[in-house]
Amino acid sequence: MRFELDADQRDLAGALDALLSSAGTVAVARAWADGDHAPGLALWSRLTDLGVLSLATEATPVEVVVAFEALGRHAVPGPWVESAAYLPLALGREVTGVATVALPPLVPYALDADVADEVYVGSTPVASVGDRVGSVDRTRHLFRIGDAGDAEVHPELPGEAFDLAVLATAAQLLGAGERILADSVSYVKQRRQFGREIGSYQAIKHHLADVRIALDFARPLVLGAALGAVPASAAKVAAGDAAYLSSRTGLQVHGAIGYTQELDLSLWLTKVRALVTAWGTPAYHRARVLEGLL
Template sequence: MRFELTAEQTGFARSLEDLLTRTDTAGANRSWSDGDHRPGLALWSRLAGLGVTSLATEATPVEVCVAFEALGRHAVPGPWIESAAFLPVALPDVDLSGSMATVAVPPHVPFATDADVVNQVYAVADARLRRATVQEQQGSVDRSRHLFEVAAGDPVEHGDLTAAFDLAALATAAELLGAGERVLENSVAHVKQRSQFGRAIGSYQAIKHQLADVRIALDFARPLVHGAAVNPKPRAVSAAKVQAAEAANRAARVGLQVHGAIGYTAELDLSLWLLRIRALIPAWGTPAHHRERLLADLLETR
């Protein structure tokens, strides 16, 4: 099957890319990490104006993936997966398009992301979506993801939580794909500029092969993400999440290696994507969980 974005989807992707390219998203990410939410909230409002927060209910999973790949490519801060993927499906009768919300879904999402800045906090407990109160903050490998313990309270009327989880997992896969693409782009630019022994290190076959392996991994992940967006069954979503996590992890490892010692520094913007990838790999279902779900589905259909 050949998958191509429609003209409208391509135009939407271009609009997002234009907006995010003109914005200092790395600066917004760093400010968010330090507790200054103003740049991130301003960017949130602009993206909401483009309809990103309404895609889960007013568009298809394909548009959701288009948006989240762009969010990952630019390391946009904020509880986007919770606000724009999970909760709109979990709360179909609640208009969340103009607000920022977050949710904890133990055991796969034990903490609520950015509960210090949102308007509404929820938690899933006993297979019910409930309002929640914010408790102690926990550390995160990605400083732009502020994680909080929450206490579940009274239940609320909700929709299909399994479908909501699957869309959130798919959005996470798309964001990982975008982050992996950005790391590869930065790595290719770096190896063309950095010289050793009088030659750009990108001219060495060993470097070329590693970057080519990243390119292949990302190109193998994208059809699975798009396929799950077209037909978002649990098996397809799990396959997409596993492959996108593996591809992004490969991109991060190779990117760190080709950048050398500077790649370990927090001052280099590359660290924003490396840490985001590290945080998203286990988010909304670890690779092990999704492999188990994929295997169970395959065995059931034999």
């Protein structure tokens, strides 16, 4: 089966890329990580005006994938999966402002609950936010939800809203993996060692080619899941594996500088590591795929 975006979907991708390319998303993400939400909320407003929050209810999952791949490629911070994918379907309405959600045990903490206008456990609103929990991704501020009483709320079992959130996360992983690969290819063309660009060495070419293949194999699964032809869990596993391979390879080809927070690449490396287990671990989604086959 051949997957191609139509003209409107390509226009959406182009509009998002143009907006985010000029928005200084690296600075926005770094500010968000440090607790300065103002630049991120300003970008949130611009993306809302572009219709990102209404895609789940007014468009198709393909448009959701297009949008979230762009968000991942540009490392846009904030609870976008929660506000633009899960909650619109769970609540039956578009979210206004910033909203977040927890679905224990699969999603045990609420992302960016400190800045959200609405906080939910499943589709049940909660009034109190608990302690913050650490994340490998500094832009992901995770919070326990409510007091002991709120902890007894049992959210809905995984359904259409959960699968769309899983698909959106897979698209983010795909976008982040593509960005890491692009930055890695650019770097190996510039970095010289022993009198030649390191990208000219066959071993490095092979590693980068493996990433290209992994991402190219994951993309049809993500688009197939958007069309309902593939389980969302299969798309999440494939995109997570491909993005994780991209992050490991990107770290290797950048050498020691790749381990530093000062390098912008670190925003994507840590984001991939966090998203791989967000909205269900790889083991959970592999089990869902197996259950569907049986």
